[in-house]
Amino acid sequence: MSDLTLVSRYLKPYRRQFVLAALCAFAEATLELCIPFVMASIVDVGVATGDMGLVLALGARMVALAAVAGALGMGYARFSAQVAMGFGAGLREAEYAHVQDFAFSNLDDFDTSSLVTRMTTDVTVIQNALVMGFRPMLRGPVMLVCGLIIACTMSAKLAVVFFVILPALACALALIVHHVAPLFGSMQHAMDQLNDALQEDLVAIRAIKAYVREGYVAERFEQVNARLANAATRTFRTAVINTPVFTLSMNVASVALLWFGGQMIMAGEMGVGTLTGFMSYVLLIMNSLMMISNVFLLLARAVTSIHRVSEVLREKPAIESPAHGIDHVDTGDVAFRDVSFKYSPTAEKDVLSHVSLHFAPGSTVGVLGATGSGKTSLVQLMARLYDASSGTVEVGGHDVRQYDLAALRDGVGIVLQKNVLFTGTVRDNLRWGNAAATDEELLRACQLACADEFLDRIGGLDADLGHGGGNVSGGQKQRLCIARTLLKHPRVLVFDDSTSACDMATDARIRENLAQLTDVTKVVIAQRVASVMDADQIVVLEDGRVHATGTHEELLQTDDIYRELYESQVGGTAETSAVVSAAGPAAPTGPTAPASTPATTRKEVTDAR
Numbered sequence: 001m002s003d004l005t006l007v008s009r010y011l012k013p014y015r016r017q018f019v020l021a022a023l024c025a026f027a028e029a030t031l032e033l034c035i036p037f038v039m040a041s042i043v044d045v046g047v048a049t050g051d052m053g054l055v056l057a058l059g060a061r062m063v064a065l066a067a068v069a070g071a072l073g074m075g076y077a078r079f080s081a082q083v084a085m086g087f088g089a090g091l092r093e094a095e096y097a098h099v100q101d102f103a104f105s106n107l108d109d110f111d112t113s114s115l116v117t118r119m120t121t122d123v124t125v126i127q128n129a130l131v132m133g134f135r136p137m138l139r140g141p142v143m144l145v146c147g148l149i150i151a152c153t154m155s156a157k158l159a160v161v162f163f164v165i166l167p168a169l170a171c172a173l174a175l176i177v178h179h180v181a182p183l184f185g186s187m188q189h190a191m192d193q194l195n196d197a198l199q200e201d202l203v204a205i206r207a208i209k210a211y212v213r214e215g216y217v218a219e220r221f222e223q224v225n226a227r228l229a230n231a232a233t234r235t236f237r238t239a240v241i242n243t244p245v246f247t248l249s250m251n252v253a254s255v256a257l258l259w260f261g262g263q264m265i266m267a268g269e270m271g272v273g274t275l276t277g278f279m280s281y282v283l284l285i286m287n288s289l290m291m292i293s294n295v296f297l298l299l300a301r302a303v304t305s306i307h308r309v310s311e312v313l314r315e316k317p318a319i320e321s322p323a324h325g326i327d328h329v330d331t332g333d334v335a336f337r338d339v340s341f342k343y344s345p346t347a348e349k350d351v352l353s354h355v356s357l358h359f360a361p362g363s364t365v366g367v368l369g370a371t372g373s374g375k376t377s378l379v380q381l382m383a384r385l386y387d388a389s390s391g392t393v394e395v396g397g398h399d400v401r402q403y404d405l406a407a408l409r410d411g412v413g414i415v416l417q418k419n420v421l422f423t424g425t426v427r428d429n430l431r432w433g434n435a436a437a438t439d440e441e442l443l444r445a446c447q448l449a450c451a452d453e454f455l456d457r458i459g460g461l462d463a464d465l466g467h468g469g470g471n472v473s474g475g476q477k478q479r480l481c482i483a484r485t486l487l488k489h490p491r492v493l494v495f496d497d498s499t500s501a502c503d504m505a506t507d508a509r510i511r512e513n514l515a516q517l518t519d520v521t522k523v524v525i526a527q528r529v530a531s532v533m534d535a536d537q538i539v540v541l542e543d544g545r546v547h548a549t550g551t552h553e554e555l556l557q558t559d560d561i562y563r564e565l566y567e568s569q570v571g572g573t574a575e576t577s578a579v580v581s582a583a584g585p586a587a588p589t590g591p592t593a594p595a596s597t598p599a600t601t602r603k604e605v606t607d608a609r
């Protein structure tokens with residue numbers, strides 16, 4: 001019921017059309033009820049007395065009634081379409097807007113494909129229930145009650161037939177609806193699974209081809225497709241039983257009425273016209289029951305969808321802006337104070353454990369650690385993409401929870417590990433960072449991110465990046481994503497392995513350029529020691545804990561993990577490395593490539609391919 005109240009809120013803008021549609025349906029049903037009555041008079045009075053004038057007058061009345069009923073039916077179609085389509089659009093919009101407010105943790109709770117189904121198929125199911133169910137929902141009870149009253153007035157004796165057959169039919173239809181309602185739930189779930197498989201396979205179609213796994217994914221798709229087909233077959237196999245049950249009841253009622261009615265005519269208790277009119281009401285009454293059962297079937301399906309849509313609308317965003325939050329990040333000072341974090345409150349183990357760190361404003365901080373050690377989790381807390389489970393994360397001297405979310409995320413610019421570009425031009429994409437940026441500002445950001453090196457080749461700021469940025473290479477995509485974040489002019493800039501697809505020389509040039517941003521704190525997560533060895537501070541994470549912090553030289557001396565990483569990537573023993581390090585990182589194997597490195601490197605050519 002609460003789901004229904006929640007969803008019906010989106011009907012409010014269409015109240016007028018809703019009432020008009022209801023009035024049309026109601027009036028149409030009432031007029032239709034009068035028609036058999038007039039028909040009985042034509043036969044019993046007009047034909048019986050041979051009064052042709054009366055027959056014609058009553059006939060004209062029947063035609064007029066039918067015409068007005070038809071016009072009302074059209075009125076209903078128009079208003080109900082406005083209600084259903086407007087309501088559906090409003091509901092989809094509300095779901096979409098609410099999903100935009102979801103925190104990362106909310107998104108972890110819903111599969112993308114399920115969200116898609118809930119915004120499309122489920123809304124369509126509710127719309128269909130409105131368009132197809134509203135009219136019979138109003139007409140059904142009106143026709144049933146009025147039909148029974150009129151039938152009783154015509155012949156109370158004959159109407160007894162209804163009181164035997166109708167309860168039996170009602171019970172049978174109720175049983176069918178009761179049985180079929182949960183089946184709709186399983187069918188929608190199977191639909192989610194199909195969408196999930198479809199989405200994953202289409203997104204990964206290139207990888208599927210590269211690994212020659214077409215056969216495997218086709219088989220997997222066949223399975224989910226068969227599951228949906230089976231669920232739908234089970235559901236509709238049961239749902240359609242109401243048609244033969246209805247036909248059977250109808251035929252039994254007709255035979256019984258003809259049998260008893262015939263005897264009554266022969267006994268002179270009833271006229272032929274009355275029986276003819278009565279038979280029309282049989283059809284009307286049975287039809288009304290059929291309508292009501294169909295409405296229940298539609299509603300049973302719609303209720304499942306309403307519940308699924310309500311689940312989305314009810315999901316409370318895990319992270320929200322505080323009222324009157326701080327609207328600007330003033331400095332790039334970052335502090336983690338005894339921070340622990342896990343993705344789910346029920347998870348046994350913390351992903352980050354008692355992390356305490358301080359990054360000075362304007363400094364460069366490198367974050368290293370094995371995969372899964374918690375690097376991404378650590379930096380996500382700075383922009384409040386997730387909230388720490390305990391302890392506090394401070395940016396610019398304030399707890400991140402005190403900031404207005406938009407202000408915080410403008411102040412802490414993250415180039416995510418799984419970065420994305422969108423359909424559109426380079427300019428459109430860069431302006432995600434700053435909608436008001438001029439072309440000069442866009443080009444300056446591209447220069448800093450070393451994206452200017454390929455920009456002319458792909459067609460400049462007007463180049464079309466294609467769907468998901470598919471027209472550029474991995475390394476080029478990363479550089480455009482860096483430029484986009486730079487345009488936000490953040491106080492803290494976070495690179496989550498954001499240059500992994502760039503060659504070493506480009507990586508070094510980007511770092512050199514970013515070093516010019518002296519008032520910006522730069523936090524660089526990297527797999528390559530070379531990417532962070534110039535940093536003011538390097539944080540080594542192990543299994544969610546801070547294993548060590550220090551400069552490159554300090555860590556070489558004191559930290560086993562760092563030393564091993566350095567030796568495995570750069571080569572040499574700790575002693576020789578210390579010598580190398582003492583000699584400066586500009587050694588041939590170091591990170592800073594000669595300034596004369598050609599703009600287009602072997603790696604980039606490979607990327608472009």
Ligand SMILES: Nc1ncnc2c1ncn2[C@@H]1O[C@H](COP(=O)(O)OP(=O)(O)OP(=O)(O)O)[C@@H](O)[C@H]1O
Nearest residue numbers: 108343351369370371372373374375376377378417
């Ligand atoms: N959305 C999530 N839900 C649940 N667990 C997660 C989620 N994201 C990451 N984890 C888990 O948290 C741990 C730390 O992951 P995180 O991504 O922070 O590591 P990382 O050091 O950045 O790894 P990598 O270098 O591979 O990117 C891992 O064990 C991972 O499985």
